[in-house]
Amino acid sequence: MTTTTTTMLDKPLDDLCREITDLRQMKIVRDYDMNKLSSIITISKDSLKETEKFQQQILKQLQQFEISLTDINEILRANSQQKIQLEQQQQLGDDVDIRAKLMALNAEALECRAAAVQLQFQAKMVLSKTTEIEKRANDELAQQTHEMKIKQHEIEKNRAEEYERRARLEEERQRLKELQQKQQEQERLLAMTKNHLHEDEYSHWLLREFMNDNQYPPCIIRISPNASSIPISIDYSTVTETENLLDNQEELISTPINIKFDLTRTDQQFIILAIPYILRRSSHRENVIKVRQSNGVWISIETNESIIDSYKEKRFVECKLNESSICAVVSRLKHDIILIQKQSSGRYISNADPRFTLNWPQNIxxxxxxxxxxxxxxxxxxxxxxxxxxxxxxxxxxAVGPIIELNFDEINLLKPIQFTLPILIQPKKKSISSKIKRSSIDESNNPQQPTISHPSQQETIDQQQQLIFKSMLGEDLSNERLVLLYSGFNDNTWHIDTDIQLIDSKTHDIITTNIQYLHSRIIVVRCDKQLMSLKQLPTTICLLDQTLNQRSVTLFLRRRLTNLNEICLVCCSSQRRDTVENEIQQENYSTENEQIKEIILEEGQILELRFRGNVIPINNDQQSIQFAFNTYFPFYFETNVSEIDKYSQHLSSYFYGFIQIFSKQKFLRNGIKEIDKKKQQSDIGKQEWQDSDICLAELLITLPKPPTELRTPIQKSLTTFTGEGKKKKKSLFL
Structure with missing residues (x-):
């Protein structure tokens, strides 16, 4: 397929050819337009001239292009020659490098041969040294084996001595236990003898019983036959009278009694009051009767255990009273009095805990x-x-030990007293030992289990050497630390005694130390060096001391099934919650919508019960009730409640109210005291202790609303209408 190029001459030539063709075909040219033909010829001539000019320009361009081609050919020819020369030079250079590298490789090969010869010589030297070292190692191993046998013999000897020491310690403990049992037996015999003498002395006295009457607190009174007509009044003491009854770590174990009598008309000097009590909790405690004085202070009096033949299942303590009093039985920690004479040495073993002992030398x-x-x-x-x-x-x-209180006279000790202080055995070690026992039992039950691989003799020697090096460097292998802390009476600020040395026993339950400067309260503590710092330890012991004086208390509110308006509030120790719940469940109190709260109180703390909201007791006297918390005497409050406004809380199906528990707490308040008004001096602030009511808990009371009744319509008479208009004045003349 060919392409045609159109120029500016083509059109005029085409027009001219077309006109000539038309002239040839036409026979008559009479009417032909010659002007048109002349114009076409003229245009064709002009186009030919322009075409000639254009051809001349193209010819010039072709000549210039031919010159450029010649120059390019010369440049290409020069470049090809230069390239050939460069390739020839490069081939010559590569041959020289290859020859140099071959020469370097030959030199390295010669050096390697020389090094191989030297290595063979050194290998022979190493083999000779290896044989020498092996010989020395065998000699050292034989020597270490001999030393190991000697150390094993020493370990067995120490183990035998430890067994003997433990046997002596066990014999000592057994002796102390027997001594304690004998001492307790002597105390029991002494108490029985004293009681028998006491009973024999007053066995002919008359008994007045107040045991089976709920109107009176349970007690028994002994009076002489000559004073049988003495008027005696027995009643329950009020809650306000029991304030300040319990001291630190004391617990109420009987009902407080208010007894009134008059001995002025008789020759009898006293009466004997026997009060039943709850069984004591542990050997650390003793039971005493406390009497309230006129200034509100409670003091303990001489108390004896007593057995009443008609009530052998109950335990009694009795005391002598020469005037009307308010009495109660409390359980307190035992107090032992140690008499130390300067001219003789001695030893004391505690009745509460035989691990606590004191040893003092002569001339102390x-x-x-x-x-x-x-x-x-x-x-x-x-x-x-x-x-x-x-x-x-x-x-x-x-672990911690007990808090030991020492009440002593102000005296300077010339020599220290040796104390043995009990401490709890760490629960962690107990669990580990139990795990070891369990694993040993499992191994005995499953003899097919693979045995644990023991360390080799060399590893054992290395470990012993490391232990010896650590001990020589003074490094402590244990992370445990024993600390003795002290504080004063009625002071919960604890300090660390850094001037004494504490020695632990093998059983980790007794700490031995020598103390020359006595403290009022002491406690021994075992802690981890890495986890607890010495700065944090006094704060933790202070928190422990506070916790020992506190009790966890449960408050719960229930409604009786048979009477939805009757509620029961119980305040009891959390330890006795299950027993109390079983008791009130037998009284048909439902657990539906039960309200429960947990609070922290102190033994004997005075509380006040108040009502708030739209639900209050029907009896107005029960809107504010005082009571005291005691561990062994739960507080029960039963009452019938009703709503104040039956039209309030209309969006709910219940009436709502609240029971609040308040307690008085003291705080410092700035009072203003005026010095001198005449001199117009400024007032001076003075801090005073004041009581404030603190709300400890609040329980919701829900009282179901009665079903709504339709109002009966009120019967009315029919409505009558009368016409009204202007009243006409009556004439006086009619």
Whole structure:
């Protein structure tokens, strides 16, 4: 397929050819337009001229193009020649490099041969040294084996001595236990003898019983036959009278009694009051009767155990009264009085805990003196519960001992007293030992289990050497630390005694130390060095001391099934919650919509019950009730409630109210005291202790609304209408 190029001459030539063709075909040219033909010819001539000019320009361009082609050919020819020369030079250079590299490789090969010869010589030297070292190693191994046998013999000897020491310690403990049993037996015989003498002395006295009458608190009174007509009034004491009854760590174990009598008309000097009590909790405690004085202070009096033949299933304590009094039986920590004479040495073993002992030498002081000892125990369950409740503060606290109170005269000791202080065995170690026992039992039950690979003799020697090096460097292998803390009476600020040395026993339950400067209260603590710092330890023990004086209390509110308006509020110790719930469940109290609250109180704390909201007791006297919390005496409050406004709370199907528990707490308040008004001096602030009511808990009371009744329509008479208009004045003349 060919392409045609159109130029500016083509059109005029085509027009001219077309006109000539038309002239040839036409026979008559008479009417032909010659002007048209002349114009076409003229245009064709002009086009030919222009075409000639254009051809001349093209010819010039072709000549220039030919010159450029010649120059390009020369340049290409020069480049090809230069390329050929470069390739030839490169081939010559590569041959020289290859030759140089070959020469370098030959030199390296010669050096390697020389090094191989030297290595062969060194290998022979190493083989000779290896044989020499092996010989020395065998000699050292034989020597270490001999030393290991000697050390094994020493270990067995120490183990035998340890067994003998433990046997002696066990014999000593058994002897102490027998001594304690004998001492308790002597005390029991002495008490029985004293009671028998006491009973024989007053066996002919008359008994007045107030045991089976709910109107009176249970008690029995002994009076002489000559004073049988003495008027005696027995009644329950009020809650306000029991304020300040309990001291630190004391518990109420009987109903407080208000007894009134008059001995002025008879020759009898006293009466004997026997009060039943709850069984004592532990060997650390004793039961005493406390009497309220006129100034509101309670003091303990001489108390004896008593047995009444008609009530052998009950336990009684009795005391002598010479005037009307308010009495109660409390359980308190035992107090032992130690008499220390300067001229003789001695030893004391506590009746509450035989692990607590005192040993003092002769000439310990210039004068004789006495020490009143009281041990406040901390059992394992209490310690575990405290560690769980305050996990962040107790991190690193492993074990504690009891808080020991020492009441002594002001005296300077010339020599120290040796104390043995009990401490709890770490629960962690117990669990580990139990795991070991379990694993040993499992191994005995499954003899096919693979045995644990024991370390080799060389590893054992290395470990012993490391232990010896650490001990020589003074490095402590244990992370545990024993600390003794002290504080004053009625002071919960604890300090660390850094001037004494504490020695742990193999059984980890007794700490031995020598103390020359006595403290009022002491406690020994075992803690982890890495987890607990010495700065944090006094704060943790302060928190423990506060926790021992507090009780967890449960408040719950229930409604009786048979009477929805009757409610029962119970305040009891959380430890006795299950027993109390079983008791009130037998009274048909429902657990539906039950309200429960947990609070923390102190033993004997005075509380006040108040009502708030639209639901209050029907009896107005029960809107504010005072009561005291005691662990062994739950508080029950039963009452019938009703709503104040039956049209309020209309959007709910219940009437709502609240029971609030308040307690008085003291706080410092700035009072203003005026000095001198005449001189117009400024007032001076003075801080005073004031009581304030604090709401401890609030329980919701829901009282169902009665079903709504349709109102009966009121009967009315029919409506009558009368016409009204202007009244006409009557004429006077009619």
């Amino acid at each position: 002081s210039q004068n004789d003196f006495s020490i009143d000892v009281c041990i406040q125990p901390v059992d394992l369950q209490t310690f575990i519960q405290f560690s769980q409740n305050f996990s962040s503060e107790c991190q690193g606290l492993l």
